[in-house]
Amino acid sequence: MPYNSEGVSWQKTDTSHAAARTVKAATLKEEVHGILLACAGDGLTAEEIASALGRPYGSIQPRISELRNDGKVIDTGKRRAGQWGKQIIVWAVADA
Numbered sequence: 710m711p712y713n714s715e716g717v718s719w720q721k722t723d724t725s726h727a728a729a730r731t732v733k734a735a736t737l738k739e740e741v742h743g744i745l746l747a748c749a750g751d752g753l754t755a756e757e758i759a760s761a762l763g764r765p766y767g768s769i770q771p772r773i774s775e776l777r778n779d780g781k782v783i784d785t786g787k788r789r790a791g792q793w794g795k796q797i798i799v800w801a802v803a804d805a
Contacts, residue, residue: 737764738772742781745802752785752801756792773800 744761745753753761759769776782783803788796 752799
């Protein structure tokens with residue numbers, strides 16, 4: 710997966726590449742990391758992070774993937790039910 714100079718990735722589509730060029734994802738990535746730092750032991754799901762930040766889920770999940778690839782967040786092994794009733798990953802800061 711390619712990355713731009715801010716470490717933001719995109720998929721192999723023109724729309725994904727265009728979004729990576731225009732979105733201030735680096736700042737959002739920092740916000741996601743910050744909220745995970747603030748919740749320390751409990752961790753959060755991508756849906757919970759999106760809700761807490763008032764952002765769409767679709768802008769949060771890629772930032773979590775980037776943080777995971779950077780080694781800054783980890784899958785806690787815990788799962789919680791998401792809005793559709795399916796079990797989803799609870800993420801935490803890797804150093805916490």
